[in-house]
Amino acid sequence: MKIIVEANIPYMRGLLEPFGTVDYLPADAITADAVKPANALFVRTRTHCNRSLLDGSNVEFIATATIGTDHIDLDYCQSAGIDIYNAPGCNxxxxxxxxxxxxxxxxxxxxxxxxxxxxxxxxxxxxxxxxxxxxxxxxxxxxxxxxxxxxxxxxxxxxxxxxxxxxxxxxxxxxxxxxxxxxxxxxxxxxxxxxxxxxxxxxxxxxxxxxxxxxxxxxxxxxxxxxxxxxxxxxxxxxxxxxxxxxxxxxxxxYSAEGKARATAMALAGFERHFGVTIPNKPIVSAPPKGADINxxxxxxxxxxxxxxxxxxxxxxxxxxxxxxxxxxxxxxxxxxx
Missing domain, CATH: 3.40.50.720 (NAD(P)-binding Rossmann-like Domain)
Incomplete structure (x- = not known):
């Protein structure tokens, strides 16, 4: 399996290597040529996942370590059979x-x-x-x-x-x-x-x-x-x-440490569901996802x-x-x- 990870997503390195070849690329290097042989993408908002990026690629899974998906052409991905996972509420x-x-x-x-x-x-x-x-x-x-x-x-x-x-x-x-x-x-x-x-x-x-x-x-x-x-x-x-x-x-x-860890954990959980695998050592966040009650x-x-x-x-x-x-x-x- 070929996996591409946007290099600025934290807490990712070393977790996916048991499942394939992993390339950590800056957002501007995630191009159509780079993506073509990939099966899985982990991105942020800077990577626009649309036909021009994905057409003719092997991509079947995209996880965005963000709450939103407005950088992803959901209609195209659905038509191409690409599963999308995001991280609602992570931050x-x-x-x-x-x-x-x-x-x-x-x-x-x-x-x-x-x-x-x-x-x-x-x-x-x-x-x-x-x-x-x-x-x-x-x-x-x-x-x-x-x-x-x-x-x-x-x-x-x-x-x-x-x-x-x-x-x-x-x-x-x-x-x-x-x-x-x-x-x-x-x-x-x-x-x-x-x-x-x-x-x-x-x-x-x-x-x-x-x-x-x-x-x-x-x-x-x-x-x-x-x-x-x-x-x-x-x-x-x-x-x-x-x-x-x-x-x-x-x-x-x-951009909190806890929010980033939640986003990465949610993206990795999507990978587990899609590919039927278990990733050990995913980030664990003790802070409440709905925020503590301030005084x-x-x-x-x-x-x-x-x-x-x-x-x-x-x-x-x-x-x-x-x-x-x-x-x-x-x-x-x-x-x-x-």
Whole structure:
């Protein structure tokens, strides 16, 4: 068996060698020629798994060590008989940590109690953000049209209500361009112009959820602050928007040691299921996958400072990918002694 592993996926080396030949390649080296003899791929978001990469290859299995699959052409893979595995929720506690560490720096000593926070997308990440917000005494507004339709619950509100009422808005949706509730450019010029009391907008979901050009123009005429971890056109990000942000990071909100270990373990579990094998010594994570219950925003602030990463990115935006690939994994709030 021929296996290709994206070289920046941690905790992988030495685990798959009993099952075949393993090549560890940087993302830009995972080309159609490299992939052609491979039976299995382990990738991240930088590898676009589509017809141009996979056509004529031996690939039957792809695992992405990420929560999302928008870099994978699922329709093509289904038609080609390629099984896809991802790692939903693997980094959810780390992203929640990023959100509240940013909120804590923004509040600068002010209590979060009573502040209205709009959580757009209440899945694995958004559920933790909402739960932590309530523990801190915040007024949590949840927006998730697909869940609202499924559950017929009155706990959800419309996006327009969040635009009107929330002082802090944070996005946690997948990126979709079709269907009943597309999320591409969910925060566009029209949405931004409807903002009433918003003082901080965060995007740690997918770059295309927020129209980066529209946000940059809006910040020119607004006192609102923006915290952006996921950008359009990564790694060639909007430099004008970068200069205007309060927090700007190179797509590392979910980069915790625990989250990475969960993602790798989930990808390897997919390999086991597909090929009917058992991999010894898979990563084991003791931290709770749904995040610990925080007691104060101070403990989150103590666990991570996003302003340090912001200074690095603003000083050298051309090294976005280098900073992301060489990021020193932090520990989640639940695994940090404060």
């Amino acid at each position: 959810a506690p780390a992203v929640a940590q990023y959100v509240f560490a940013t909120i804590g720096r923004f509040l600068s000593g002010r209590s979060p109690e009573g502040i209205a926070i709009g959580v757009v997308g209440v899945g694995n990440v958004g559920s933790i953000v909402a739960r932590w917000g309530e523990r801190l005494g915040m007024h949590v507004l949840r927006c998730d049209p697909p869940r609202q339709k499924r559950e017929q619950s009155a706990t959800f509100v419309a996006l327009e209500a969040i635009a009107r009422e929330a002082e802090i808005i944070t996005f946690h949706t997948p990126l979709t361009k079709t269907g009943e509730n597309p999320t591409w450019h969910l925060a566009d010029e029209n949405f931004l112009n409807k903002l009433g009391t918003c003082r901080l907008l965060l995007n740690s979901a997918r770059g295309g959820v927020v129209d980066n050009g529209a946000l940059s123009r809006f910040l020119d005429r607004s006192q609102m602050k923006a915290a952006i971890d996921c950008w359009e056109n990564e790694p060639n990000i909007n430099r004008e928007l970068l200069d205007k942000t309060f927090v700007a990071t190179p797509h590392i909100a979910g 104060s925003i101070e403990e989150v602030i103590a666990s991570y400072n996003p302003l340090i990463d912001t200074a690095c990115l603003k000083a050298s935006p051309s090294t976005f990918e280098l900073q992301r690939n060489n990021y020193k994994l932090r520990h989640e709030t639940s695994n940090t002694q404060c």
